[in-house]
Amino acid sequence: MTLATPYAPGSEQWTDARLLYALEEVVEKELNRHLKIAKDWMPHEYVPWSDGRNFDGPLGGDPWEPEQSKVTDIGRIALVVNLLTEDNLPSYHHEIATLFGRDGAWGTWVHRWTAEEGRHGIVMRDYLLTSRAVDPVKLEEFRMAHMSEGFESDNRHSMLHSVAYVAFQELATRISHRNTGHQSGDPVCDRMLARIATDENLHMVFYRNLLRAAFELAPDQTMSAVRDVVVNFRMPGHGMPGFERAAAQMAIGGIYNLRIHHDDVLQPVLRHLKVMEIGGLGPEGLKAQEELGLYLDGLDGEARKLDERLAARRARIEARKAAAGA
Ligand SMILES: [Fe+2]
Numbered sequence: 001m002t003l004a005t006p007y008a009p010g011s012e013q014w015t016d017a018r019l020l021y022a023l024e025e026v027v028e029k030e031l032n033r034h035l036k037i038a039k040d041w042m043p044h045e046y047v048p049w050s051d052g053r054n055f056d057g058p059l060g061g062d063p064w065e066p067e068q069s070k071v072t073d074i075g076r077i078a079l080v081v082n083l084l085t086e087d088n089l090p091s092y093h094h095e096i097a098t099l100f101g102r103d104g105a106w107g108t109w110v111h112r113w114t115a116e117e118g119r120h121g122i123v124m125r126d127y128l129l130t131s132r133a134v135d136p137v138k139l140e141e142f143r144m145a146h147m148s149e150g151f152e153s154d155n156r157h158s159m160l161h162s163v164a165y166v167a168f169q170e171l172a173t174r175i176s177h178r179n180t181g182h183q184s185g186d187p188v189c190d191r192m193l194a195r196i197a198t199d200e201n202l203h204m205v206f207y208r209n210l211l212r213a214a215f216e217l218a219p220d221q222t223m224s225a226v227r228d229v230v231v232n233f234r235m236p237g238h239g240m241p242g243f244e245r246a247a248a249q250m251a252i253g254g255i256y257n258l259r260i261h262h263d264d265v266l267q268p269v270l271r272h273l274k275v276m277e278i279g280g281l282g283p284e285g286l287k288a289q290e291e292l293g294l295y296l297d298g299l300d301g302e303a304r305k306l307d308e309r310l311a312a313r314r315a316r317i318e319a320r321k322a323a324a325g326a
């Protein structure tokens, strides 16, 4: 199906200020829809408090030891990456409040979103410390280092780029939390991360619907923004200590990798918005759509190579196990 757009070739470019104003009504509608379907939940209900005890230090409890952790090695790595990502909320708030503003429907969304995101860091940290899943000293040192760096959005120059980025990024976060829960080895952790993932999904839906409205208003500019964001996408936690190594382990462990990024994050948003089928574009939009298609084909190819490497790795490990057992 080809979707017609009211594009008029040669029409003037949309500035951020005009777009903010034109999208305010959509923001209000989406905000009300969000508030109606978002279920309130209590972070303290997801934490196994009775498993907790004092740590060493002023209270004279027991220091953390690796054997106390119930979660898998890959679960531990991913939990730290995901929590540190959530921890940088003050910087994310700053970035979106600067761009979207703190007034009207935009401002209400910015504050509500920030409050919901705040729950994620709270419940994850409470769970990790109570269950002694990770080294609390390392976790705090990482948090200090990561937050002290701050976070600057790659897309702060443009609100269309920012809306496009968060539509993909919220889904990426949802998938990362879900897969971490599945692989954590602890059903309590899995349940907590599933609850967070539900929030992230609603955030994605909000931004995805906003992106759809942007396509209707400014199809060429939105297509260019989506292309730029998809081609240059990187996770918000990229600046944290040891991110590259942790990301590589999460890729091997099937928590987040190119295949997942392509199949479970990029494609669902692009297909839902029928981005590759949007018609009536001007030269700028057409070029961006074509480049987006080429990039996705290339990414799929890269993901296939990764799939093969991971399958070969699994086969080697199985063979080694079988030889050791023989
Ligand atoms: Fe979150």
Ligand SMILES: [Fe+2]
Binding pocket: 117, 170, 173, 199, 200, 203
């Ligand atoms: Fe979110």
